[in-house]
């Protein structure tokens with residue numbers, strides 16, 4: 369299958385596309401009339417929401433459970449059949465239309481993990497509006513940047529999110545974001561949760577109930593190439609990139625992946641323990657399991673720190689979960705709380721057959737711990753917001769290959785993965801380099817960046833002509849296994865969340881006492897990696913460094929959000945630089961990683977490297993370091 373997908377992608381994906389419902393078949397499986405901007409299934413017409421809901425009802429599966437909302441933080445479990453979900457979505461879509469949302473309009477969704485979020489996403493898909501879900505842990509400024517770029521006709525939000533036992537009001541953040549965005553008034557829909565009542569602004573805000581007081585509307589035909597959604601992700605600067613996903617290719621790839629990557633059968637229960645604000649949530653809480661006719665779980669809670677330390681096992685046992693997908697960080701947190709797996713034994717996990725991990729590199733210890741405690745295959749697979757589904761995986765539906773801990777097994781059909789050196793030359797097996805994917809990317813991957821073809825080309829396609837640059841480094845071993853070792857840019861992964869250190873540097877640099885700064889990642893036992901800032905104070909500033917650190921931590925929390933997990937800002941005398949004044953970020957990163965590093969010949973003050981090392985050691989982040 370892999371060979372066919374690379375040698376004859378049109379035949380391969382044309383065949384896969386037969387699995388979904390088209391109102392009109394495509395003219396061409398793969399069009400590249402616009403240069404490097406490939407388009408899948410040109411001429412095809414379909415509706416994603418129809419495939420996810422109506423089709424199952426029409427085929428007699430209306431009473432099957434589509435969605436289970438399980439919220440330990442509100443002590444709620446609510447089930448929706450395919451028929452119930454379709455009816456709610458059709459009503460919500462009617463409400464959107466009634467309030468002026470048209471095909472192609474953008475709708476920003478800034479919501480916690482509640483059923484209304486899924487309903488709103490599918491309602492947009494139903495009428496061809498383009499949703500842009502913003503993760504609830506982002507601060508007002510980040511939300512503002514997304515509003516500014518997407519220019520929505522409507523924003524759907526909620527009165528609050530719940531972080532274990534903390535109630536986080538969303539409305540003040542939303543109001544501030546709208547002001548900061550400078551885009552002028554935009555209609556807002558607020559879902560009032562019992563834990564906090566938001567004050568609605570007359571003439572601008574309506575309640576969720578008012579939106580839902582509408583006549584249901586049918587699905588609107590969409591072109592395969594029409595955008596389904598925009599999902600903003602961290603780039604190398606403070607400006608997030610709006611990844612654009614289409615309708616046709618996306619649905620074909622996700623449906624294919626349910627069978628061949630995850631080894632699922634329609635009717636089974638799939639649980640992606642992530643958040644709808646991330647790509648994992650888009651693809652595997654909402655679109656893929658529903659399109660494939662599975663039951664999906666929307667879990668509002670954490671892997672640990674909920675009232676029940678066996679929270680994950682309770683959900684698996686109670687809802688008969690067949691396959692779980694989450695980030696390694698969730699398992700590191702569980703391992704720390706329950707190293708012997710005592711809570712695992714308390715639940716009947718007999719139906720549970722596989723665990724998939726992604727979002728960050730999975731350390732072999734965590735992988736083995738999960739294998740031993742759960743006695744099921746544990747599969748590390750690699751993907752990105754940009755691709756929307758896995759690039760490298762052990763494809764369960766095609767028969768599992770032997771696991772090599774630390775590797776994400778092999779490239780998935782559709783992805784022609786190469787390891788290149790700085791000149792774009794192919795590297796020999798086991799040699800590390802830049803990981804690039806030969807064009808065309810398979811269906812489901814980003815088609816461009818919102819309103820920004822230029823940056824799409826520049827960021828991903830220009831460096832190695834004919835290839836998509838993943839931003840990851842690693843190697844392919846002699847047996848063809850893929851090893852993803854880290855990013856080549858300034859993006860870090862904290863608890864499976866993708867963050868830009870550049871964005872954090874912009875915040876730190878705006879502090880009045882800071883002359884210059886550098887942010888990098890440092891290893892963390894649970895979150896994999898957390899950001900650490902090194903700051904140099906302006907001459908003449910003699911304030912207590914710990915006060916300044918607290919201010920910087922607060923600034924990052926307020927401007928980027930708590931999700932940045934920014935808790936370390938170390939004041940240093942100066943930053944290591946070349947004699948020409950360039951900050952040696954690579955060397956700082958190596959020190960933070962405890963990796964081998966050479967003192968660069970061009971460094972202006974070698975002693976500063978020891979100072980950086982010591983400042984990390986004092987805070988408990990010392991690692992064995994060699995020169």
Ligand code: COA
Nearest residue numbers: 504505531642648670671695697698701727863864930931
């Ligand atoms: N709204 C507001 N705040 C949020 C939020 C949201 N939706 N989500 C997270 N936050 C806050 C948290 O409360 C925390 O704040 P704090 O610094 O005041 O404690 C901060 O953002 C960092 O959150 P997180 O990285 O999730 O850390 P945590 O310590 O709260 O939980 C885990 C750690 C591992 C238990 C948790 O991340 C988890 O269960 N992850 C599951 C896997 C996952 O979500 N993967 C995503 C990609 S697949």
Ligand code: AMP
Nearest residue numbers: 726727728729749750751752753852866
């Ligand atoms: P995101 O876009 O948030 O999904 O983050 C994508 C990035 O996370 C990738 O480019 C990788 O750097 C990292 N990543 C995701 N999955 C894995 C994995 N299985 N192994 C190593 N790194 C991963």
